[in-house]
Amino acid sequence: MAKKPAVETLFVKSKVKEYIKSKNCNTASEVLDGNKLNSILIELLEKAVARAKANNRKTVQERDL
Numbered sequence: 001m002a003k004k005p006a007v008e009t010l011f012v013k014s015k016v017k018e019y020i021k022s023k024n025c026n027t028a029s030e031v032l033d034g035n036k037l038n039s040i041l042i043e044l045l046e047k048a049v050a051r052a053k054a055n056n057r058k059t060v061q062e063r064d065l
Helices: 013-022 029-033 036-054
Strands: none
């Protein structure tokens, strides 16, 4: 059975880790190396793209998020 192609990471790991650290918390490696955060971002962007297309636009705008 063929593996699904890996989806490119859509966030900067060091920036996420830095942000969490600024809130006086530590970052588990699963947060940065797992697929959950990336999946959440992809889902958010897919919904934004769908909303823009539903409004006959090719440009995703802030309000689509």
